[in-house]
Amino acid sequence: MYLISLLQISFLFLCTANGASSEDKNDKTATVDCSTLRLGQFICPDPNIDQINPDTQQFYGCTKGKDIPSEGEAEVQCLAAEGITCNETRNSTFRRKLPCKWTNGYSLEIALLLSVFLGMFGLDRFYLGYPGIGLAKLCTLGFMFLGQLLDIILIAAQVVGPSDGSAYVIPYYGAGVSVIRSDNETYLLPQADWHNIT
Known part of the structure; x- marks a missing residue:
């Protein structure tokens, strides 16, 4: 008897919470600078035929990297999460720089x-x-x-x-290899609060 009452109360609470949250979603939209969005607040959809250059198999506009030529950048169309409007476009789409592999036709x-x-x-x-x-x-x-x-x-x-x-020209979803390099951000450097163990 108590179990049935508890289930009814929790069901009533869930229905009320879902109804309130759906109304809140419709009322709350934020207008922000979409270049500051963090991971999870936007999605850059899988590239379609309009975004991939058939000659290089990378995004259109992929530029040569500064330090490592094969690691370049390209601007692609992205989509902000629901309820976020971008200042730049006045809708939920915006352009963001993503990494790409610069190729020269090999x-x-x-x-x-x-x-x-x-x-x-x-x-x-x-x-x-x-x-x-x-x-x-x-x-x-x-x-x-x-x-x-x-x-x-x-x-x-x-x-x-x-x-x-x-980089080599390889199909976009092909067997490309990404080299992981060690630098000061990936290497564990000794910290000041570490104690010498002798």
Whole structure:
């Protein structure tokens, strides 16, 4: 009996709370500068055919990175969470810079095919912009085929890339590799409050 009464009261409370919250959602909208929104307050939808450049397989307008050329940025269309209106557009859409991989036209498939079939003549290295190594492979028959085998592995793993520092052209949802580098933000530095343990 008490259980049934408790369930009825909680059901009544939930119905009242849901009704109040739906009314509050309709009444409350905030107008903000959408460039200051944090993760979870906006979504940049999966790129559609209008946002991806078919030649580079990256966002249109992907620019070359300053420190690392392959790590660039591009402005894409994003959508603010429900109840948020952007100052810039007076609706819930806005443009935001997202990371992209700057490419200069070097295809991973072409580099890999050249390495497998013509790597003994150094054509893979000539294609990627390394004429010195390509000439050495040409004169030594791919370092007696060992250099060819090594280059097949290095190009397939995307360790060896184009000489200009750009990324390979790979389908947007393809098997791209992201290199994680260690810097002062990712490396644990000793803090002043740590005690010396001897």
